[in-house]
Amino acid sequence: MTLAHYLFLGSALFIVGIFGALTRRNVIGILMSVELMFNAANINLAAFNRFLAPAGVTGQAVALFIMTVAAAEVVVGLALVLMIYRARDTVYAEDINILRG
Amino acid sequence: MVNLALLRPEFVLSALALALLAADLLTPPGRGRALDWGALASCAATLALVIAGLACAGGHLGLGTLWAVDPFSQFLKIVILGSAILSLLLNLDYEGIPVRHAGSFSGLLLLCTVGMMFLVSAVDLLLLFVSLELVSLSSFVLTGYERASPKSNEGALKYFIFGAFAAAVMAFGISLFYGEARTTLLLSLGSPLGPLGLLGLLFILIGFGFKAAMVPMHFWVPDAYEGAPTPVTAFLSVAPKVAALGALARLLTALVPTRAADLTLLLSILCVLTMTVGNFVALFQRNVKRLLAYSSIAQAGYIMIGIVTADAMGTQGVLLYSFVYVAMNIGAFAMAIALAEDRRRYAAGDPYDLSAFDGLAGRSLPAALAMAFFLLSLAGIPPLAGFIGKFYLIGSAVGTRHYWLAVAAVVNSVVSVYYYMSIAYRMFFVARQREAPRRLSMGVSLYGSAALALAAVLALGVLPDRLVAWVQASAKFLP
Numbered sequence: 082m083t084l085a086h087y088l089f090l091g092s093a094l095f096i097v098g099i100f101g102a103l104t105r106r107n108v109i110g111i112l113m114s115v116e117l118m119f120n121a122a123n124i125n126l127a128a129f130n131r132f133l134a135p136a137g138v139t140g141q142a143v144a145l146f147i148m149t150v151a152a153a154e155v156v157v158g159l160a161l162v163l164m165i166y167r168a169r170d171t172v173y174a175e176d177i178n179i180l181r182g
Numbered sequence: 183m184v185n186l187a188l189l190r191p192e193f194v195l196s197a198l199a200l201a202l203l204a205a206d207l208l209t210p211p212g213r214g215r216a217l218d219w220g221a222l223a224s225c226a227a228t229l230a231l232v233i234a235g236l237a238c239a240g241g242h243l244g245l246g247t248l249w250a251v252d253p254f255s256q257f258l259k260i261v262i263l264g265s266a267i268l269s270l271l272l273n274l275d276y277e278g279i280p281v282r283h284a285g286s287f288s289g290l291l292l293l294c295t296v297g298m299m300f301l302v303s304a305v306d307l308l309l310l311f312v313s314l315e316l317v318s319l320s321s322f323v324l325t326g327y328e329r330a331s332p333k334s335n336e337g338a339l340k341y342f343i344f345g346a347f348a349a350a351v352m353a354f355g356i357s358l359f360y361g362e363a364r365t366t367l368l369l370s371l372g373s374p375l376g377p378l379g380l381l382g383l384l385f386i387l388i389g390f391g392f393k394a395a396m397v398p399m400h401f402w403v404p405d406a407y408e409g410a411p412t413p414v415t416a417f418l419s420v421a422p423k424v425a426a427l428g429a430l431a432r433l434l435t436a437l438v439p440t441r442a443a444d445l446t447l448l449l450s451i452l453c454v455l456t457m458t459v460g461n462f463v464a465l466f467q468r469n470v471k472r473l474l475a476y477s478s479i480a481q482a483g484y485i486m487i488g489i490v491t492a493d494a495m496g497t498q499g500v501l502l503y504s505f506v507y508v509a510m511n512i513g514a515f516a517m518a519i520a521l522a523e524d525r526r527r528y529a530a531g532d533p534y535d536l537s538a539f540d541g542l543a544g545r546s547l548p549a550a551l552a553m554a555f556f557l558l559s560l561a562g563i564p565p566l567a568g569f570i571g572k573f574y575l576i577g578s579a580v581g582t583r584h585y586w587l588a589v590a591a592v593v594n595s596v597v598s599v600y601y602y603m604s605i606a607y608r609m610f611f612v613a614r615q616r617e618a619p620r621r622l623s624m625g626v627s628l629y630g631s632a633a634l635a636l637a638a639v640l641a642l643g644v645l646p647d648r649l650v651a652w653v654q655a656s657a658k659f660l661p
Contacts, residue, residue, distance in 0.1 A: 102350075111347075118354060119353055129357065137365075140357075142308070143311075146308060157342065161322065161339045165339055180333060
C-alpha cells in the first residue's frame with residue numbers, strides 16, 4: 082500500500098460525497114454524503130501523516146478534531162431535521178420551500 | 183510557546199456562556215429572559231478585558247502555539263463584542279424567542295461570539311477550522327430558535343445543509359494543504375505553494391466564502407436571514423461576516439501572501455460578483471429582512487476589495503469598514519424590528535413587508551431620521567461613516583492599480599442608492615397606512631441600541647480622526 086492508494090480512496094470518497102450531497106432529495110441522505118466528505122478528509126490526513134511526516138502527529142490530531150466536529154454537526158443537523166419532520170411530515174428537500182424570492 | 187494567558191478574554195467569555203447555559207436549567211420556567219441581562223453583562227465584562235489589554239502597552243500581545251494576539255485581532259474582537267452587545271439589546275424587546283430556554287439562546291449567542299474571537303486570532307488551520315465550526319454550529323441553532331415558526335425551521339435547515347457541505351469541503355482542503363506543507367501552522371510558509379497546496383487553499387476559501395456569503399456560496403443567505411429571529415439576523419449579518427473576512431484578510435495578507443499563492447484574479451472576480459449580485463437582487467425585494475440580506479452580501483463585497491489589494495490601506499479599509507458596517511447594519515435592523523413589532527399589532531400578513539415603513543416620518547420623526555441616516559451610510563453618501571470606509575477601500579483599489587474594482591464599487595454604490603432610498607421615500611413621502619396608529623411605539627432597548635449605532639455612524643462620519651488613528655495603529659499583523 083502506497084500513499085497513492087490512500088489518496089485515491091480519499092478522493093473517491095470525496096467525489097462520491099459531493100455527488101450525493103448535490104443529488105440526494107432526502108435531507109438525511111445529504112447528511113450522510115457530507116459525512117463521507119469529512120471521512121475523505123480524515124483518510125487523507127492520516128495517510129499524509131503516516132507517509133510524509135511520520136515524526137509528527139499533527140495530521141492524526143486534526144483528524145480527531147474533524148471527527149468530533151462532524152459528530153457535533155450531525156447532532157445539530159438531525160435535531161433540525163426532526164423539528165421540520167414534526168411540523169411538516171417531510172424530510173424531502175424539495176418540499177421545504179416556503180422561503181423564496 | 184503556549185501563551186494561554188493571551189486568550190484570557192476568550193476563556194472568560196466561554197466560562198460565562200457555559201454558566202449561562204447551566205443557569206438556564208436552574209431558572210424557573212418563564213423567567214429565562216432575566217438571563218439576557220447576564221449575557222449582556224458577560225459581553226461587557228469581556229469587552230472591558232480586551233480594552234484593558236489594549237491599554238497596557240504591549241502587555242497582552244504575542245504569539246501562542248496556534249494563535250496570534252495582535253492589534254489586528256484586538257480591533258476585530260472589540261467590533262465583534264460590540265455587535266454581540268447591540269444584538270443582545272435588540273433581543274430584549276423582541277417577542278419571538280420562546281420563553282422556555284430563553285437563557286440558552288443568549289448562551290449560544292455568546293458561544294458564537296467566542297468562536298469568532300478565536301477565528302480572528304487563528305494562525306493555524308486546526309484552530310481556524312474548529313472556531314469556524316463553533317460559529318457555524320451555534321448560528322444554525324440560533325437561526326432555528328423560533329421553534330414554532332416554520333420559516334425559522336426552514337431557514338435553519340437550509341443554512342445547515344450549505345454550512346455542513348462547506349465545512350466538509352474545507353476539511354478536505356485542510357487535508358490537501360497539510361499534504362503539501364507537512365504542517366497546519368501557517369506561520370512558516372515562505373516558498374510558493376505547489377498545485378496540491380493551491381487546491382487545498384481554494385477548498386479552504388470555499389469554507390470562508392460560505393461564512394462571509396461570497397457570491398457563488400450565498401444561496402443560503404436570504405432564506406436563513408428571513409427565517410431567523412430578527413436579532414439573530416442582525417447578529418449573523420454582521421459579526422460572522424466581519425470575523426470571516428478578518429480571518430481571510432489575515433490569511434491572504436500575512437500568512438499566505440501573494441508570493442506564496444497568487445489568488446488576486448480569482449478573488450477580484452468573486453469580489454465584483456458579490457457586490458453586483460447582492461445589489462441587483464436587492465432591487466427587487468419586498469421584505470425588509472431579505473432586502474437587508476442582499477444588501478449585506480453586497481457590503482461584504484466592498485470589504486473584499488481590501489483583501490484583494492492586500493496593501494496597508496486595504497487592510498485599514500477592511501477594519502474601518504467592518505466597524506462602520508456593524509453600526510449601520512445593526513441600526514437598520516433595530517428600526518426594522520421596531521416597525522415589525524408595531525405592525526404585528528395592527529395588520530395581518532408579513533410584518534416585515536416594506537409597506538411597514540410607509541409614512542414613518544409622520545409617526546415618529548426621530549425614528550425616520552435615524553433610519554434615513556443608516557440607509558444613507560449604507561449607500562456611502564458623503565458626510566456619513568459608510569463613505570469614509572468606502573473611501574479607504576476604493577482608494578486602496580486605485581492605489582494598487584485595480585481600476586476595474588474601483589469602477590465596479592462606485593457603480594454598485596450608485597445602484598444601491600436606488601433601493602436604500604426607496605425605503606427613505608416610503609418613510610417621508612408616502613402616507614401612513616390607515617390602520618397604523620398615529621404614533622410609533624418602540625421598546626426602550628431598541629431605542630438604546632439604535633441610538634448607540636446612530637452615535638457611531640454620525641460621530642465617525644463627522645469626526646473620523648480618532649477612529650482612523652486607531653485603525654491605522656491596528657492594521658498590524660504579528661508574525
